[in-house]
Amino acid sequence: MSSMVRAETRSDFTYNLDIPTRWGDNDMLGHLNNVVYYRFFEAVVVKFMTDEFKLNWRSDTENAQAVESLCRFHRPLSFPDLITAGLRVGRIGTSSITFELALFGPGQETAAATGHVVEVLVNVESAKSTPIDQTRRALLAKFTRPQPA
């Protein structure tokens, strides 16, 4: 994640999800509670894994498990703002995927928060990690960091 810096912008991400905030997302300091940032990271990762990676969370044979997550909080975000979560695929391991993530407030070009979630593909029966096949590796490769023109 050494490549994830504060100056991350919207165009550095390849997949996005708009997330409406809820009243209860703010804590008593009047801003989005830090824990909620992970709720939003989860939202964009689940959406990507479901819609693009075609993971069925209720599958009997395979699932994905988070093994690590991190968030750096650069600027506060607040209800009632609409937040945009940006995702790109970072490192693709044998059975793991590192999603590099960012959150943007309305009209913000640079990220209010950046971070990552590492997911591991798991065989449900054995509860062990299972390799990501070539078709999915090709799919993931399409969502890595955009190359400069």
Add this chain to the structure above:
Amino acid sequence: MSSMVRAETRSDFTYNLDIPTRWGDNDMLGHLNNVVYYRFFEAVVVKFMTDEFKLNWRSDTENAQAVESLCRFHRPLSFPDLITAGLRVGRIGTSSITFELALFGPGQETAAATGHVVEVLVNVESAKSTPIDQTRRALLAKFTRPQPA
């Protein structure tokens, strides 16, 4: 945080908080949702900052802000288990404190999850970081990693 490894045990932490789980902490996979781990990290950090560091969260002059958090998920935890959150003080910067953290299930000697939260002491009026004074540095030093006998 390179010193934070999977084999962290209860005796590696200097401050603890027991946290009862709630029904809604489990997600549809039947285990504590990953986001909830940060809720528990927050609980022990807030407790420490209030009771030991003597921070008043409603103070007009100083506050603490999380600038980074991380969690590694080693083993699942589940409602209705009582979770123990362990905390020790890691790096003490000019105005920042790195809390090294772990979560333990009932009877677990090694951590089910490990991570950290970095807090920065902030002057409320200027919204800028403010140095941690010597009295508090001495207090924090008491909660660093226990030395082997």
Add this chain to the structure above:
Amino acid sequence: MSSMVRAETRSDFTYNLDIPTRWGDNDMLGHLNNVVYYRFFEAVVVKFMTDEFKLNWRSDTENAQAVESLCRFHRPLSFPDLITAGLRVGRIGTSSITFELALFGPGQETAAATGHVVEVLVNVESAKSTPIDQTRRALLAKFTRPQPA
């Protein structure tokens, strides 16, 4: 609330809000947790109070406080469905408003849940209820139950 029956349909409400569900809204039974229904009631009430009633939640002079809420659960709802919350104004008291509410799943014509929230307008300084003025009473009257043609 005796008028709130299971057969409530979308056209029985005068104000609506679409609410995307989040992964963590489901509980371990695989459906939206019952508590989350109140989160959605809150969302549409807060939106109405902010956008239509023109309440400023950070105001120093007046605020609104919920004094009662109720929900009847007719059919399960689940992530990842987009939920529509319907609101209409029921009884308008001297300083209270009863919001009659319902939640609809995608494509559902009859409500999956119905209920109400009673809000009281409060003077912040005295912490006592304060009358709703004529301008706002007229506004509220526009959102009562639609009359049959």
Add this chain to the structure above:
Amino acid sequence: MSSMVRAETRSDFTYNLDIPTRWGDNDMLGHLNNVVYYRFFEAVVVKFMTDEFKLNWRSDTENAQAVESLCRFHRPLSFPDLITAGLRVGRIGTSSITFELALFGPGQETAAATGHVVEVLVNVESAKSTPIDQTRRALLAKFTRPQPA
């Protein structure tokens, strides 16, 4: 629930659960968010249903579903207070149980909030309500409102 009045006291309940509050339970108004009251009602009902009623939430044959809940908010509660949830059994129907509930802050003799949750015993396979047997009816009867001496 007409019998549930503001003057409910701790001795009016037959089953109790102490619930530590969490930082995120407060909303930006600085008090427990109204939705969280239902989280606490859920906690005491789940505890009672598990420990006393001997319901196994992961059972393949029977489960309990909330069909209605209500809460009246009398006085604010706040983190970091320890809350006591009181429960007693109200009406026992063929397959339904009405739990009469209250929340108390530290040292409070009269309830800060009162309400109820109606649960229906359900056959998982048919998804229909199923009668509560005599053994359980006898158990429930032990937790009804205490009689005056």
